[in-house]
Amino acid sequence: AQKVTQAQTEISVVEKEDVTLDCVYETRDTTYYLFWYKQPPSGELVFLIRRNSFDEQNEISGRYSWNFQKSTSSFNFTITASQVVDSAVYFCALAGGALTFGSGTRLQVQP
Amino acid sequence: KAGVTQTPRYLIKTRGQQVTLSCSPISGHRSVSWYQQTPGQGLQFLFEYFSETQRNKGNFPGRFSGRQFSNSRSEMNVSTLELGDSALYLCASSLDGTGFSGNTIYFGEGSWLTVV
Numbered sequence: 001a002q003k004v005t006q007a008q009t010e011i012s013v014v015e016k017e018d019v020t021l022d023c024v025y026e027t028r029d030t031t032y033y034l035f036w037y038k039q040p041p042s043g044e045l046v047f048l049i050r051r052n053s054f055d056e057q058n059e060i061s062g063r064y065s066w067n068f069q070k071s072t073s074s075f076n077f078t079i080t081a082s083q084v085v086d087s088a089v090y091f092c093a094l095a096g097g098a099l100t101f102g103s104g105t106r107l108q109v110q111p
Numbered sequence: 112k113a114g115v116t117q118t119p120r121y122l123i124k125t126r127g128q129q130v131t132l133s134c135s136p137i138s139g140h141r142s143v144s145w146y147q148q149t150p151g152q153g154l155q156f157l158f159e160y161f162s163e164t165q166r167n168k169g170n171f172p173g174r175f176s177g178r179q180f181s182n183s184r185s186e187m188n189v190s191t192l193e194l195g196d197s198a199l200y201l202c203a204s205s206l207d208g209t210g211f212s213g214n215t216i217y218f219g220e221g222s223w224l225t226v227v
Contacts, residue, residue, distance in 0.1 A: 035216065037218070042220060043199050043201075043220055043221040043223065044218060044219065044220040044221065045201060045203075045218035046218075047215060047216070047217055047218070050215050091154065093154075095216070097167055098144065098156040098159060098167055098169065099144075099146070099154075099156065099203070099216060100156075101153060101154040102153075103153050104153065104154075
């Protein structure tokens with residue numbers, strides 16, 4: 001069975017602070033894909049990144065960066081210099097037949 | 112390029128009624144999946160359709176059903192609504208499914224269903 005754990009239920013930071021959202025996953029598959037999505041209050045899940053299990057390179061996209069460590073089954077997401085517009089719920093998900101989502105981390109960025 | 116379109120966005124139904132939700136995937140995408148999101152259970156997979164065939168199914172009762180048309184548009188139906196069916200229903204679109212292909216999966220804005 002697959003499982004995704006996002007232990008941080010809610011995080012509150014002040015604008016311009018850096019923040020890291022944790023994601024730990026469990027799977028028996030050797031090939032798998034990991035995703036991060038952002039969900040604003042409107043409800044839509046906005047795709048942020050996809051990572052396959054063979055590619056452990058970290059990735060940076062603007063203020064966003066991702067750290068994938070297969071040895072610890074983690075796929076953490078860091079927002080540098082957070083902004084109020086980053087306030088949302090963030091989901092980590094594991095693909096294998098269907099998407100298995102973590103419970104999400106609500107990020108509140110205070111001005 | 113148009114995104115995933117779901118209709119209706121909001122609806123209120125009475126217990127015992129049935130509801131049909133619609134999803135138009137991104138042009139060229141052949142896989143459509145449905146997810147239910149509730150505060151208590153989080154995001155849960157309902158089913159996936161690919162080329163008009165149900166390819167995968169989550170752990171939901173038979174009251175939840177779906178179908179896919181030849182143009183890849185999909186509908187899901189919930190019969191005999193219960194209060195617990197109140198949720199955000201999200202449709203996801205991808206080229207050929209989540210499986211192990213790793214295709215990016217795009218979501219619509221969802222349909223907010225309230226059962227009273």
